[in-house]
Amino acid sequence: MFSSLNPHVLRLQFPSLQQEINGQPAMFLDGPGGTQTPVGVIEAMSEYLLRDNSNQGGRFATSQRTDGLLAAARQAAADFLNAQRPQEIVFGANMTSLTFHFSRALSQTWQAGDEIVVTRLDHDANISPWLLAARDRGVAVRWLDFHAEDCTLALEELPRLLTEKTRLVAVTYASNAVGSITDVARVVRLAQAAGAQVYVDAVHYAPHGPIDVQALACDYLVCSPYKFFGPHSGILYGKYDHLASLAAYKVRPASSQPPGKWETGTPNFEGIAGIRAAIHYLATIGELYAGPDLPHLSAYSGDRRHLKTALHLIQQHEAALSLRFLRGAAGIPGLRVYGITDVERLEERTPTFAVSLTGYTPQQLAQRLAEQGIFVWDGHYYAVAVMERLGLLDQGGLVRIGFVHYNIAAEVDRLLQTLADLTP
Ligand SMILES: Cc1ncc(COP(=O)(O)O)c(C=O)c1O
Structure with missing residues (x-):
C-alpha cells in the first residue's frame, strides 16, 4: 500500500x-x-514466446490465445490513453514508423496550396514525416517557434499561423530535449476552431503524466511503450471516424476496418504482451494507493x-x-x-x-x-x-x-x- x-x-x-x-x-x-522494464514485462514477453507463440486468426489454441492477448492489450492501451474504444488503438514498430505510414495516408486528403503547422520544439519524428508529406502534396509548412529563455512553445503565435487552409498541426506534448510541457488542449481548441486536425507526439510525456485523449479532443496521438517501461514498440491513437474513413496503404486481404487496416503485416505479439504488462505495472501502482481520495480523478473508474x-x-x-x-x-x-x-x-x-x-x-x-x-x-x-x-x-x-x-x-x-x- x-x-x-x-x-x-x-x-x-x-x-x-x-x-x-x-x-x-x-x-x-x-x-x-x-x-x-519491470520483471512483469520481461515475464509476459517470455511467457508469450514459451506458450502462446502463433499468428492471429487461427482455429487452434495458441492462435486463439494470441487473439485474446491482442484484444486485451488494445483494451489496456485504450485505458492508458482514456480512448473511447479499443479500435482506436493501432500497434506498430515505433512512433516514427507509425507516423511515416500514417502521414502518407492522411496527406492524400490534402490539396496543393493547403498548409500545415509544425513546431521547433518537436522531435524530428513529428517534423520530417510532415515536411516530406507536404513536399509530396505541394503543401506549405508554417513553423511555430519556442521562447529561447525558457524553451516553452510560443502558443500566442499560433492563431497567426492558422488560416482556413491549415489542415494539420503536429505538436509535441512535451519536449524530449528540455522537458517543457505543451498546453495541448489549447492547441487543439485553436486548431480545430480553424478547421485543422491535431497530431500529438506524446512519446516523451507518457511516462511522466496522465493522458486523456477525450479530454484533449486531439485527432491523433502517438506514444512509444519503451519510454514507459515496456518493450520497443509504438502506439497510435486516432479518433474512430478518422481511422475508419481515411484510406490506408495496406495489402488487399488485410481488414478494411480499424485498427487492422492500419497494422501492416504480422504484429509483434511478444512486444504487445509486454505493452499490456507495462500498462498493468502502472495500473498496479495506482491500485495500491491508500492515500486520500484524489477528487479530480473521480470521473474515471477501474483500471482507468x-x-x-x-x-x-x-x-x-x-x-x-x-x-x-x-x-x-x-x-x-x-x-x-x-x-x-x-x-x-x-x-x-x-x-x-x-x-x-x-x-x-x-x-x-x-x-x-x-x-x-x-x-x-x-x-x-x-x-x-x-x-x-x-x-x-x-x-x-x-x-x-x-x-x-x-x-x-x-x-x-x-x-x-x-x-x-x-x-x-
Ligand atoms: C518526443 C519523441 N518523439 C518521437 C520519438 C521517436 O519515437 P520512436 O523511437 O518510437 O520512433 C522519440 C524518441 O526518442 C521522442 O523522444
Whole structure:
C-alpha cells in the first residue's frame, strides 16, 4: 500500500537497476531515450514466446490465445490513453514508423496550396514525416517557434499561423530535449476552431503524466511503450471516424476496418504482451494507493482510475526530484540548465534537463559521467530543431539528464556531487 509513491519498493521490480559499473551502482538517467522494464514485462514477453507463440486468426489454441492477448492489450492501451474504444488503438514498430505510414495516408486528403503547422520544439519524428508529406502534396509548412529563455512553445503565435487552409498541426506534448510541457488542449481548441486536425507526439510525456485523449479532443496521438517501461514498440491513437474513413496503404486481404487496416503485416505479439504488462505495472501502482481520495480523478473508474492515480503519484515524486536537482544545480558554477528553471513552475516541465558545464563538450561530460556509472545522453537526441534554434547544433548539442519514477533522491545527490567535482 502506498500513500505516496515509494520508488525504493518499485525499484526492486527492475532487475537492470541492480547493475554496477566500475564498482558503483549504475544510475539510469537515460529514461528519455528509453526506460528499464519491470520483471512483469520481461515475464509476459517470455511467457508469450514459451506458450502462446502463433499468428492471429487461427482455429487452434495458441492462435486463439494470441487473439485474446491482442484484444486485451488494445483494451489496456485504450485505458492508458482514456480512448473511447479499443479500435482506436493501432500497434506498430515505433512512433516514427507509425507516423511515416500514417502521414502518407492522411496527406492524400490534402490539396496543393493547403498548409500545415509544425513546431521547433518537436522531435524530428513529428517534423520530417510532415515536411516530406507536404513536399509530396505541394503543401506549405508554417513553423511555430519556442521562447529561447525558457524553451516553452510560443502558443500566442499560433492563431497567426492558422488560416482556413491549415489542415494539420503536429505538436509535441512535451519536449524530449528540455522537458517543457505543451498546453495541448489549447492547441487543439485553436486548431480545430480553424478547421485543422491535431497530431500529438506524446512519446516523451507518457511516462511522466496522465493522458486523456477525450479530454484533449486531439485527432491523433502517438506514444512509444519503451519510454514507459515496456518493450520497443509504438502506439497510435486516432479518433474512430478518422481511422475508419481515411484510406490506408495496406495489402488487399488485410481488414478494411480499424485498427487492422492500419497494422501492416504480422504484429509483434511478444512486444504487445509486454505493452499490456507495462500498462498493468502502472495500473498496479495506482491500485495500491491508500492515500486520500484524489477528487479530480473521480470521473474515471477501474483500471482507468488506477492508471491516472499512478501517473499522478509519479508526477508528485518526479516534481520532488526536479526541485532537488534544480536547487542543487543552481549552486554549481558553470552548470547551465536550459528550459524552465523556476521551481514554482515545475508542473510545466518533465524532469528532463538539458545542461552544459563550462570546460567540457557535451560529449566529454557524458563520457566522464559514464565512467562513474551515470548514464546520460549527449547531442541532439533527434530534437534537431531545438538545438538549431538554441544555436547549439554545431557544438555537440547538450547533455540530457532524464529522471523517471524509479530514480531516487540519493541519485540526484550523487549526480550533483559528481558534477560539482567535475567543475574546473
Ligand atoms: C518526443 C519523441 N518523439 C518521437 C520519438 C521517436 O519515437 P520512436 O523511437 O518510437 O520512433 C522519440 C524518441 O526518442 C521522442 O523522444
